[in-house]
Amino acid sequence: MSVTWRGSLLSGPAGSKRGSTGPSSSRGRVWRGSSGGSQPAPSTDDSARGAKTRAPSRGGPRGGRGRRGDISGSSAHPTGASGRSNAGPFRGNDNGKLDESHSVLNNGSRSNGGQENGIKAPPVFGSRSGTSSGQSLRPSSPFGSITNTNGPFTDRSRDPRRQSAKFSGGSAKSGKPQDYNTRYEQLKLDRAKQRTEAVKSGQMADPNQPISLTSAITPTGTCTEMCPEFERVERIVQKMVDKSEKYTDQESGVSHTVEAKMLKRFRRSAAGYDEQLPSDIRTPKTLLQTMNYLLRYVVEDDETLATTHKFLWDRTRSIRNDLSIQQLTQAQDVSIAVKCLERIARFHIVALHLLSSPENSEPFDHHQEREQLNNTLLSLLYYYDDNRNLIKFPNEDEFRAYYIVFSIHDQRPDLEARVQNWPRELLRSPRVQVALELFAAAGNTWEYQGTLDAKRPNAIAQGLYARFFRLIQSPSVPYLLACIAEIYFNQVRQTTIRSIWKAYCRHPISQQHKNQEWTVDELTGTLAFDDNNQTIDFCEEQGLQFATNADGQMYLNWGQFPLDSVGA
Template sequence: LKSNREHERKAAIKNGFLADPDKPRKLKDAITPVGTCQDMCSEFERVSRIYERDVWAPEHVRNRTTSRSKRVPMESRMVKKFRRAAAGIDEQLPSDLRPPLVLQKTVDYLLNSLLSESKSLADVHHFIWDRARAVRNDFSIQQLTKVPDVRVAIECYERIARFHIVSMHKLAMPQKPYESYEWFQEREQLDKTLLSLIQYYDDNRARYRSPNEAEFRAYCIIFQIHAHVPDMEHRIQEWPEDIMWNSRVQTAMKLYAAAGTVRNYQGPMRPESTFKTAQQNWMGFWEIVKSPQVSYLMGCVAEVYFNQIRETAMQCIFRTFKQGGATRCRDWTVQDLVPALGFDTEDEVKSYIQAHRFQILTREDGKEY
């Protein structure tokens, strides 16, 4: 296989399918590789990883009674691993790269077949996370321009983005769902996926319009809550009217605006400060989140900023109603804090405020504050 690989590389360079690393080339003359691999994982990688004992659990014959050391690799279940581009590593051959329809089949397998047969998301999450990254890398290397290929790429990126959004919600646990899981890496890959997706939308608008563009534009708006872009409304007005006035985009803007009333962003030269706002500013954010207009996935995205809103609300309450000396403010009962902090029960409020080192006392009327 190694010998065949060298012959393939020389032939690809000779026929203009691959750039010669020993010959400088102008950017305008750059060669874009075209994938020819018809499997989810190339034969060379399958054999190499089996030999190196680098076969992941989902790539073995399904038999839960067999010990890990005795599991048998199943080549039809093997999916290309992500590998970083680095000095000293040869450029991928056409036989390493999967064309769009094969990449689509791979995404179908990962997000339909593999997920449905697994006990939980955590069991296969890291595998899918890595393989989805490799899928995006194959798309990126091939720089697709044909409309049918672009359509497939956009659909795959949209599905991968949804996977990351759901994973951020489902795997946000007090304890790690598995040892190597890192929430920030999930968010990082989601950001990169959305960035590429938006570029696909913008670059191909005259040739192809995804029916799901408004959905993902809405997610991007919500993800700007932490940055609070001053000219967000102006930017949205530059989008096509059907996107700008889409109900999801409008709901996302309401969420964005509600979150923006909680914090006062002074500009790039001054740090942000907290408004001494009234209770309804926080209530407005939570009411929108609970409304039918917010889809499950939009709720998952907004959840990223729940603690930010809660912490700001607690700071506002403390600073606004703080009294000097031994006098204590009894205006905010635990019951009042349930909607103000976006919780469902008083027990959740108690756990949260106690974690922030606030005391819970009882008034004469028996209500906790």
Template sequence: LRKSREAERKQAMIDGYVVDPDHPRALADAVTPVGRCKDMCAEYERVQRIARNEVWEAEKVIVTHPNGSTTREPSEARMIKIFRRSAAGVDEQLPSDLRPPKVLLATVKYMFGEFLDENESTLDVVHPFLWDRTRAVRNDFSILQLSDLPSVRIQIECYEQIARFHILTLHQVGAPASVPERYNWQQDREQLDRTLLSIQNFYRNYQTQYRSPNEAEFRAYSIIFALDNKSSSLEDALQSWGKDIQNDKRVQTAVALYAAANEIVNPKGPLQPAARVATAQQNWDRFWKIMASDHVPYLMACVCEIQFNLIRRGILTSIWSAFRVSPTRGTEDWTLEVLGETLFLEDEEETQAFVENQGFSVAEKADGTPYLDL
């Protein structure tokens, strides 16, 4: 396999598929990578990882031996290409390493179809595997730099499915009560942001050639994520999307959520603190009411959850500015029970942990009732 690989590399240099370090090319003659791997994982990588004992448990099957014993053994049919960073000293990937669009789509469908169906109850266990393999899918697409419409359509479909995966795991795997030791919420969010950015770029760059049937869904998510992006202009974005997207129920729901939340997070106007908190209360009541309605699909609720703490901080700021009487005297009205209902938190313990994390203190009334010490 090594000899065959070296021969392939030499031929790929001649054909202009990989860079020849001994013969630099002008920018106009840049190499054009192609993908010729017909499997979810190239043969060379499969053999190499099996020899090095680097096969993940998710890529193994139970084998029953003649004596009745069982072991978990590598299954080449279940192996999926791992993600490898580009780095100095690492050989450029060959055509036989890169999967073409149809194979990448088949890989994504396998991961989120058959494989996930088998492991749905252990999503937290298989998450590192899927997280790595979806990065490898996106990396193959990035190397191939596809621009023909059939390939771009496949790429959009793959990225949309990968984005849904990250949205789902941020909620189901990243829930504070049960975060696995190996899970990193921030890294999961980072990969979601990168995937969503690519999707938005696809929609914009190919809007006159192709409209994804899922565009309204992902435009709705982008509206909710715009809450923590002060540089974005939602109104300008909406106008550029067209009437069909603007009138979609999911987009309209996202706009309503954004409008309520934005007034909490970014209050504007000359209102005095008391009047401001009354207005803010109307907005946070409206936000939580929409969240609890049937208008918010499950994945949209997961996206909103990512912004919950941003909204809760805005609510706390409004309460502090309105109810702090003086630097030495506040109010005892905001008990943890009342505050928990306002912040949409599960119980007093979770409420106390959140407010203390935000720099606030909790005190006790004369009767022992805990309250927010303003």
């Protein structure tokens, strides 16, 4: 199945696809194959037109490995497979480099970056604010001004990892090697003084004095660097610098630590750790700058997403932690926080799709990824609700839709009641409406949901597996929304098997062996897999057995099949 994807993924509202064909598999498959011919120009809406897709396969995303050009060439809507193309969130150009117009993690409204088949495609991360039509869009950066005004948006010459003369292992000013141990000891002395001054000035509570909740002090960050100086030096001394924070000389292969590209790591609050100083917490503007750096110089680097994912996962969690600690209320700060969280949520969604493949050789914890996505979406919903009449969030309907589909297997089957409290314009949004349709079609009544003794069937469950997969392949479902729905593909397939059994196996067990209608080919189409091998693997995982008919075709043998074994 040929495929072409032109969608804004992590930057602006997620794109959608057109001209899809039948769904084909379980979670994690990346579409391949390229369709030629011109495509309709993208609309001002966040959906990107003109993609042919098929359903994700249970074999997992194929685009999560290889260099960036490979990832971009093999990823697309989670409903397709077979062949290779420049489809997907990470897109390679003719030189094997990533095309900025199809990157996956940025945010904002559309801009005309990148061009394919003579038609400009919207950048995946949205347009750069403060520019007019036809104007070259460039962001401000702590790494110097931009000299090149043509070509791709990302100027890699300004990436500190590539500035070997400036960051070759010594001081940027003197060129002499730094004694980090001496510097570390001095910073520890200065840190004690800073803590005392912060307590006296009321910036933080005295850790040695009891304090009531009503008198609690909300920390305010003052750090304007991507990583506080104390942490930078401490991690250098303790040899805890990530490879993504180093410069590697291309000739000698020697790596050097680059302080300018170090990012604050996530650290849990635990016994033995002192409370963070104001100088340890980054300001909202610095957090946005850090997020931009991750998207422009780490996500779009030439390494695989699988190898950089752990670094990205930790540093984005650190950004969320700094936002949470400060409890931002000012409109400007809240807008920045929402931008960061929206991009982080898109990153987790894409990672769930691309890195769930068995072919991914790097460690990937699907459960932890879902947990962090859930926490990010909840933080976004709180910001949306708390600032309902103060700030307009242009992407709110997009993330409300993600939340709905992500709640398909929620322990509280009361989503329909909860969404009634949302503003009317949100409920009427096409994104939210299609998400509600997916939610209802994917639900079932045989698997009870709830907590403790309150478990009960889902009130709006329809169990319409065919409708669910038709929606997934339809133009109304954007790429990222399909990536989230992909999490529940196997659950819907289990519902499919149960429905088939109830419809075809009512006659006595002694006669069930005569039912040979459900061949492997028929099941592959109904269960939305890419090929027969995936169908056979899935059915065997469910405890089902196959037999061979007179024509040599394998079919599902219902005679030895206990219904309760599916999904058990």
